[in-house]
Amino acid sequence: MTETISNAIAEPGPDQQEIEARLTRSVVNSFDDCDNPRLKFVMQALVRHAHAFVREVRLSEEEWNTAIEFLTDVGHITDDRRQEFILLSDILGISMQTINVNHETYENATEATVFGPFFVDDAPRIDIGGDIGGGAAGQPCWVEGTVRDTGGQPIPNARIEVWEADDDGFYDVQYDDGRVSGRAHLFSDEKGQFSFWGLTPTPYPIPHDGPVGRLLAATGRSPMRASHLHFMVTAPGMRRLVTHIFVRGDELLTSDTVFGVKESLIKDFVRQEPGSPTPDGRDLGTQSWARAQFDIVLAPTP
Numbered sequence: 565m566t567e568t569i570s571n572a573i574a575e576p577g578p579d580q581q582e583i584e585a586r587l588t589r590s591v592v593n594s595f596d597d598c599d600n601p602r603l604k605f606v607m608q609a610l611v612r613h614a615h616a617f618v619r620e621v622r623l624s625e626e627e628w629n630t631a632i633e634f635l636t637d638v639g640h641i642t643d644d645r646r647q648e649f650i651l652l653s654d655i656l657g658i659s660m661q662t663i664n665v666n667h668e669t670y671e672n673a674t675e676a677t678v679f680g681p682f683f684v685d686d687a688p689r690i691d692i693g694g695d696i697g698g699g700a701a702g703q704p705c706w707v708e709g710t711v712r713d714t715g716g717q718p719i720p721n722a723r724i725e726v727w728e729a730d731d732d733g734f735y736d737v738q739y740d741d742g743r744v745s746g747r748a749h750l751f752s753d754e755k756g757q758f759s760f761w762g763l764t765p766t767p768y769p770i771p772h773d774g775p776v777g778r779l780l781a782a783t784g785r786s787p788m789r790a791s792h793l794h795f796m797v798t799a800p801g802m803r804r805l806v807t808h809i810f811v812r813g814d815e816l817l818t819s820d821t822v823f824g825v826k827e828s829l830i831k832d833f834v835r836q837e838p839g840s841p842t843p844d845g846r847d848l849g850t851q852s853w854a855r856a857q858f859d860i861v862l863a864p865t866p
């Protein structure tokens with residue numbers, strides 16, 4: 565279908581092509597005197613690519629107006645609590661591509677993925693083995709691991725921020741009642757080890773009641789994210805790591821709407837039967853629970 569439509573676009577004749585190419589050259593050249601070399605480079609590339617796009621799809625004036633209206637809607641719904649532009653960048657894979665470009669794989673360092681809009685700065689501190697749940701609904705999950713450098717040396721006192729959605733697919737900040745749940749920070753111990761109780765991640769949709777949601781619906785795409793647990797890990801002399809871990813076996817792993825999944829970040833979340841002994845002796849009554857291991861390797865700062 566797509567092929568038929570794109571094949572149906574008539575190639576403009578040579579005179580028309582020259583008119584279009586001349587305009588592109590003239591706009592590119594308009595930045596020649598920019599005295600910031602990086603800005604000049606970026607703007608000229610942007611113009612070349614944007615013009616190439618308009619010419620390739622033979623953009624109609626109606627389509628361009630629709631696009632402007634769409635971007636206007638994206639702006640209108642954006643405020644302190646909701647950033648629809650980032651969401652747009654996320655579902656177009658631009659956020660993820662920017663991460664790929666800026667966080668090239670480094671030896672055996674843990675890979676980065678999207679930050680997402682639900683991190684908050686002042687999450688409560690918990691001790692090792694503490695609970696990030698704060699009353700959020702979901703299956704308890706014991707998460708443990710060690711933070712190391714790329715040479716295998718443990719990193720003590722690394723700051724580990726963790727945050728996740730509850731069983732209903734919502735982060736605490738998406739509720740209006742000011743609750744703080746499903747988030748905390750802790751520090752690795754002298755052996756670089758850490759552990760905490762969280763919730764077994766479940767799939768949830770990105771906010772899709774605005775223009776980005778309409779775009780997903782119009783293009784037959786799902787708003788669902790693969791189940792995940794967010795981490796941000798920092799330590800002196802090390803590159804900040806922003807990442808998630810994903811649940812092996814989740815059927816959304818291949819269709820995550822923000823393209824955040826990387827094979828190395830898929831972990832086993834092993835279900836434990838009700839009544840099976842917990843690592844810290846916690847009594848979970850008749851509830852099943854899960855456990856996952858995430859060993860983190862930080863790259864040095866360049």
Ligand code: BEZ
Nearest residue numbers: 654678680681682770822
């Ligand atoms: C998230 O994982 O929290 C998220 C990431 C990108 C867009 C929306 C949500």
Ligand code: FE
Nearest residue numbers: 680729792794
């Ligand atoms: Fe998330």
